[in-house]
Amino acid sequence: MRGANWSFNSKQFLITILLSSFLFSCSQPNSTFKDTDVFRYNQYDNVTSLDPAFARDIPNIWATNQLFNGLVQLDDSLAIQPDIATSWEISEDNLDYTFSLRKDVYFHKNELFATRDSTRRVTAADFVYSFNRLKDPKLASPGAWVLKNVEQCEALDKHTLHIKLKQPFPAFLGLLSMRYCSVVPKEAVDWYGNNFRANPVGTGPFYFKLWEENIKLVLRRNKHYFEKDSSGNALPYLEAVAVTFLPDKQSEFLLFMQGKLDLLNSLDASYKDELLTPSGKLREVHKNQMHIDKGPYLNTIYLGFYLDGDTSPVHSEWLRKAINYGFDRKKMITFLNNGIGTPATSGFIPKGVPGYKPNSGFTYQPAKAKKYIQKYIEVTGDTQPEVRIATDNNYQVLCEFIQRELEKLGIKIAVDVMPSSTIRKKKWGGELDIFRASWIADYPDAENFLSPYYSKNFTPDGPNYTHFKNEKFDVLYEESFSIQNDSIRQGFYTRMDSIIIDHAPIIPLYYDEVIRFTQKNVKGLTTNPQNFLVLKKVWKED
Numbered sequence: 376m377r378g379a380n381w382s383f384n385s386k387q388f389l390i391t392i393l394l395s396s397f398l399f400s401c402s403q404p405n406s407t408f409k410d411t412d413v414f415r416y417n418q419y420d421n422v423t424s425l426d427p428a429f430a431r432d433i434p435n436i437w438a439t440n441q442l443f444n445g446l447v448q449l450d451d452s453l454a455i456q457p458d459i460a461t462s463w464e465i466s467e468d469n470l471d472y473t474f475s476l477r478k479d480v481y482f483h484k485n486e487l488f489a490t491r492d493s494t495r496r497v498t499a500a501d502f503v504y505s506f507n508r509l510k511d512p513k514l515a516s517p518g519a520w521v522l523k524n525v526e527q528c529e530a531l532d533k534h535t536l537h538i539k540l541k542q543p544f545p546a547f548l549g550l551l552s553m554r555y556c557s558v559v560p561k562e563a564v565d566w567y568g569n570n571f572r573a574n575p576v577g578t579g580p581f582y583f584k585l586w587e588e589n590i591k592l593v594l595r596r597n598k599h600y601f602e603k604d605s606s607g608n609a610l611p612y613l614e615a616v617a618v619t620f621l622p623d624k625q626s627e628f629l630l631f632m633q634g635k636l637d638l639l640n641s642l643d644a645s646y647k648d649e650l651l652t653p654s655g656k657l658r659e660v661h662k663n664q665m666h667i668d669k670g671p672y673l674n675t676i677y678l679g680f681y682l683d684g685d686t687s688p689v690h691s692e693w694l695r696k697a698i699n700y701g702f703d704r705k706k707m708i709t710f711l712n713n714g715i716g717t718p719a720t721s722g723f724i725p726k727g728v729p730g731y732k733p734n735s736g737f738t739y740q741p742a743k744a745k746k747y748i749q750k751y752i753e754v755t756g757d758t759q760p761e762v763r764i765a766t767d768n769n770y771q772v773l774c775e776f777i778q779r780e781l782e783k784l785g786i787k788i789a790v791d792v793m794p795s796s797t798i799r800k801k802k803w804g805g806e807l808d809i810f811r812a813s814w815i816a817d818y819p820d821a822e823n824f825l826s827p828y829y830s831k832n833f834t835p836d837g838p839n840y841t842h843f844k845n846e847k848f849d850v851l852y853e854e855s856f857s858i859q860n861d862s863i864r865q866g867f868y869t870r871m872d873s874i875i876i877d878h879a880p881i882i883p884l885y886y887d888e889v890i891r892f893t894q895k896n897v898k899g900l901t902t903n904p905q906n907f908l909v910l911k912k913v914w915k916e917d
Contacts (some may be wrong), residue, residue: 406883411896411915412614416638417627421589421595421620426758428509428516436554437908441594441616442483443557443577446474446502446536447548447670451903453673453727453819455548459497459558459578469543469859474499476534480601483582486861487562494599497558497578499530505558518555543857545864549818579613580911583896584719592618604912612899612914622752631892637915638900638907639665644769647713650892655714657892666893667859670902671727673816674887675719675824680765680880687762688751688806695784695879697747698762699737702780706739708885711772715868715890719883722872723814723824726886730821730868732855736876736883744784765802766811767795768866773884774811802840812840813887816905821868827854828875843880 422434430439446460460474480497482488483620488495506528510519513815524547527539537664538775540547550556563576575583580602581594594616602610621627624643631639642650650667652658686695704718721736752758766774770793778788793801816823826832829852830844851871858864875881889902896916901909 408614408837409917410686411917413617414613414615414638414897414910414913415617415636416640417619417621417630417636419620419622419624419627419641421622422586422592422618425575425583425586426572427554427559427575427577428514428518429572430554431517432556438573438592438594438618439554439557439577440579440907441581441631441910442575442579442583443554443559444480444579445551445554445558446476446558446592447552449549449552449819449905451901453904455552458552461883464546469545470540470832472538472540472547474536476502476536476825477601478534480578481599482560482563482574482578483597485563485576487561487566487576488560495560496531499536499909500533501560503528503530503535506556508559508564509555516555518553521550521553521555537786539669545856545859546818546822549820554816581613581616584615584693589620591620592616594618600695600911602911611911613910616910631894634894637894637897640906642715642890644772650714651715653710653713656778664895666895666897666900668889668891668893669715670889671717671725671904672889672906673725673727673904674813674889674906675723675725676716676770676811676813676884676887677719677723678732678777678882678884679802679810679812680839680882681802681808681810681841682844682880684805687808688755688762690756691751691755692878693747693754694760694762695753695882696737697744697751697784698777698786699742699744699780699879699882700747701744701784701786702777703739703916704885705739707773707776712885716885719885721883722869723828723875723881723883724821724868724872725824728816728819728821728824729865730824730872732869732872734787735869735873739880741784748785759787760783761789762808763789763791764809764811765791765798765807766804767798768792770811777882803834805834805842809882810840819874819904821865822852822855825868825871825875828871828880833835841880843875843878845874845878848874 404842408677418434420434422438424435425438427439427443430436444458446458446656447455448458450456450586457475459480463472463474463478465472476499477517481494484493486493506522508514509516510522524541524544525538526541531537553786560576564571567574573586580597582597584595585593596611596614600610604610624641628858630636630644708716708718720734720738724731764774774790778790781788798810801807828843830849832839834840848871851867855864855867895899899913
């Protein structure tokens with residue numbers, strides 16, 4: 376390893392060595408396994424539940440992805456593919472969906488199943504139960520909204536499921552691909568109750584073995600998994616998955632460099648320059664040890680303006696546009712973010728989502744920014760506009776870059792650094808004039824990126840944190856649901872995105888990028904635009 380230029384003191388080093396010795400000795404799923412049989416990664420944000428009904432964030436989604444299946448799944452290009460459903464039919468009015476199910480899918484073995492093999496086949500009735508459970512207010516699932524448009528779900532027979540919607544929703548299949556919509560067995564949920572979160576029983580490529588919360592999670596290969604690879608070989612290839620929960624990213628980095636982790640999914644400021652050149656390439660010294668994989672990530676990083684409340688300079692569209700034109704996004708990404716991400720010079724809809732229109736947004740035009748500032752002064756009489764940006768420390772450098780660039784134009788900016796949890800709470804309550812945020816696609820449809828600007832979605836009842844309201848936008852948004860033709864609907868999405876740019880309730884910064892580092896012997900691990908971890912086709916060379 377080349378001379379480290381990242382800060383890592385001796386106390387941290389000792390703690391890491393002690394923790395790694397403990398964690399990796401006790402995370403061995405079976406002492407007879409070879410190292411190449413086990414895939415190891417660290418999750419610095421703890422898993423809070425292994426119940427798919429609570430798969431709200433990346434840690435929970437990554438874990439439950441290995442344990443559960445739904446009706447449909449997404450491939451690496453975000454195209455809808457069969458999962459437990461082999462095929463489906465959609466009525467002409469886009470209200471009725473009829474799914475034909477596989478007949479060879481079984482729940483993980485568990486003594487709760489009163490059968491000789493301690494398992495049973497998945498049926499359409501299991502999906503009816505699972506979906507009704509997800510919607511049940513008593514469960515309080517954060518994913519209940521996914522099925523709010525479902526009027527009826529019924530089993531026509533053991534292997535045919537019918538779903539009727541209240542109104543057309545073109546992205547419905549995308550919603551069903553979410554982990555929330557996994558099938559679960561009633562027997563296990565009834566037996567474990569709330570503790571199903573720590574005793575999951577699913578159908579996935581791996582089954583649950585052990586979870587010591589905040590310490591380790593072990594999954595084992597499901598030998599009866601139904602999917603095969605393109606050559607007809609049984610999946611998965613790995614015998615086990617071992618997850619640890621070291622909260623410190625520097626410790627995680629050191630363990631990866633020692634070969635004790637197979638995957639490094641984070642890129643912290645403390646070590647990014649150790650791994651990457653300023654242009655975002657893997658440094659030559661590391662190329663014999665690891666691979667780097669990059670790909671588009673459906674995640675728009677932005678600054679949001681809160682448009683309600685007391686008088687604030689950000690209520691002026693002139694000033695909001697001045698800020699948007701007043702800094703160089705390309706320069707910011709190249710020099711401050713190691714070239715990771717694509718400058719957001721289009722709309723809020725990121726590249727890779729239908730409705731994205733290249734070069735339709737804000738670019739660096741300081742002369743235009745000055746004209747907008749002058750217009751702001753003429754209208755308001757405020758000759759020295761001052762605004763505040765709330766951000767966490769991960770984006771502090773980017774916000775300070777914007778601060779310096781805009782102060783050259785006459786806009787004074789204060790950067791307030793606070794914990795992410797504080798920002799979430801304050802932006803939800805409308806307490807921040809400008810806040811740093813990101814919007815990650817829940818499902819692969821541009822509607823997902825437009826709902827935060829629909830006026831009926833104002834916080835606290837929805838995700839419209841800016842409280843942006845535009846009548847034309849709302850009409851287009853509502854009409855888009857009834858449009859069955861994809862190209863026409865995408866045109867509606869593009870028009871809505873243009874309205875967002877025209878009124879500038881946000882400052883798009885960049886479209887994020889998935890970046891993963893893996894050990895050289897890890898094969899078959901692909902990236903996808905939602906940054907989900909799919910391990911069923913992964914193997915490790917000896």
